[in-house]
Amino acid sequence: MNISELYQLFIASSGIATDTRKIKNNSIFFALKGANFNGNEFALKAIESGATYAVVDEVDSTKKHSKLIQVKDVLTTLQTLANYHRKKLNIPVIALTGSNGKTTTKELINCVLSTQYTTTATVGNFNNHIGVPLTLLSFSDKTEIGIVEMGANHQKEIELLCSIAEPNFGYITNFGKAHLEGFGGVEGVIKGKSEIYTYLQKNEKTAFVNPEDHIQVSKTENITSINFYENITLLDSNPFLEIALDKTRIKTNLIGTYNFSNIKAAITIGKHFKITTEQIKSAIENYTPDNNRSQIIEKKGTKIILDAYNANPTSMKAALDNFSRMSSANKVVILGDMFELGVDSEKEHQDIVEYAQSLDFEQLHFIGEHFSKVKTSKGNLHTSFEAFSKSFEPTPCTYLIKGSRGMALERTLALFD
Template sequence: MNTAALYNLYNQHYLVDTDTRTIRKNTIFFALKGDNFNGNTFAEQALKLGASYAVVDEKEFKTNDRILLVADVLESLQKLANFHRKQLNIPIIGLTGSNGKTTTKELINVVLSKKYTTVATKGNLNNHIGVPLTLLSMNPKTELGIVEMGANHQKEIEFLCTICEPDFGYITNFGKAHLEGFGGVEGVIKGKSELYTFLLANHKTVFINIDDPIQVERAKEINSVCFNPNDVQFIEVNPFVKLSYKNESIQSNLIGNYNFTNIAAAITIGAHFKVSETAIKQAIESYVPTNNRSQIIKTLHNTIILDAYNANPSSMKVALENFDTIKAASKVVILGDMFEVGKESAPEHQAITELATSFNFDQTYFVGENFNIAKTDKPQFKTYQELEDFLKKNPLKNHSILIKGSRGMRLERILEFIS
């Protein structure tokens, strides 16, 4: 079945699903494959659960007329998403960067949704599957789209741009993330800048943080909208970011001065799309982070900063620096391994170990195989279970606690026994 014919079926309900556990009535089920599963085997089940059609790429699973056979299910999903994007005829903002992508995307969405019917990437669905699903979640009522694009190797952003074809772009920053796949910091800059290449080639617009020299240099030939430091000014972090927008103070629910740039980006983009100053203020002040991203959690005895969604050398550094500035009677740091750092893993973990130790926090704990081999006189735990066993015997009480590590470490489990 070709893309145009498939689109005629899709636009009856504007629904697609890839998981029978969350199937919706009248949806089109795309039978994707993974390392440990074959979605083709679930095609008939999807129909029984309410799907109108199922798309498969193995002939033996086409058992009735509502099961549609294509050469490659993933490729069909991606082509359908791009075809749909062309029909939408709405502005789409493409967003990438090493750190802060998801928080910035959420901020942009809450600001723009004050004036427009928006659709933004859900959670962290920002890859070769998530981007198509985001586009296909938009319908004729959608007025503006915000698409987060993640990458861990060269040419990935380039490919995602061909699917979502953004009219506007923003790169949060260039940091030490996914060094293994990109081959170093220069590789990160080159890979993320593929968004700039697309915007330039297609005469689109980029949002620029003028305090970032890499952004300024890399995007100098593109039509740009810059952060205006006269309009957006940092006031303080205590512990939440407070700033001024056109002389009106805004009190956010985000910790860390690094979030000032994320907020400034959302304000700049909102202003460009003519969201009122009052609405922008209301949006920023109403946003509360979730999903283990710089969440402040108050328990009976402790105040916890939970930042266990992601970690790389750049984000670790700013998180530690910010935690050092927070006023608290007693501070405890629990750091988990940083993944996808590649050949730089040992020196980067050692550098973070030394940085964390230099702040003289009351207690500092390192957990994971990479941190376990770093040289330090602070407690080290090779596995999460070792840390858990230790903390159960030595409970933390009356502290401010920073918990940060890569997603695979799942350090949020600590919350189960910190009261």
């Protein structure tokens, strides 16, 4: 079966499924494989659960079925189908990547553009070689603008995702110390993320640029680019950001000056697509972060800043800076390990500890195998979350909780009950 024939089946279906627990009637199941699973083994179950067809690349001769579509490689077929669909729709696609702030920026862009257009954006962090195709295949004939988040932890990954999504516009939030192990250091991060610029230049597309980021500026010299909208001013950041846009005051539900550039990116893209200032104000003021991203939570009179979605040295330092500027008494910091730092892990964890010690915090708690190995003159080292939870006694303070996703530090909230 060629891709155009498969596409016709897709158009007639209710969508794509990759998990037999989430099968919808009339969907097409793609039997993806991973390190610990093989979707081919569940293809018949998917059909029994309501899938019209199952795309497989392994077929047991004793279990042949008329609704099994055999291909050479299921993942490649999924990616090819997504690209075929993207071309058929022929709509503007905005792609964004970066070390920090991708998901928040994507959500803000979506909120702003959706005031005037029917938009479809990446759900959650479905931003890898599987998530991007699934995002594209979620676009319908009603979608007017697509917004695609792209994550990467090694070279050539953004290049692949761009070849699938074929974005008309691209934006890089920043270049930070994330996934150093896979990228091979900070220079590797810059090279890997800049693959989106290579695509935009080669295909004569457009980049949105933060003019205060000298790397973005230098990397986009030969690309059609749009700088951040100028008439945006930061008015207040304690704790929530308030800005002025064309003399219109906007009160956000976002904390941290590091979110200012995320807001400016969304405004810039909104202005490019002719969204009015009043529409932008409404969109940004109605956006509230969730999923452990810089959430402010009140528990029994205690204020908690929960930023446990992810962490790397760049975002960790930014969070500490912002927390130190907040006008709260008795501030306590709870930090969890940062992952995927490779040979730089020991140094980066030590640097964060020393930086936290240099700021005026009442207490410091460092949790995890990596942090437990550092040297500290101020602060409590805990080898694991379990060890921390046994000794932790909450007091009426303001808390910052931040760590990599694998640390699941949102578990700390239960300790305040």
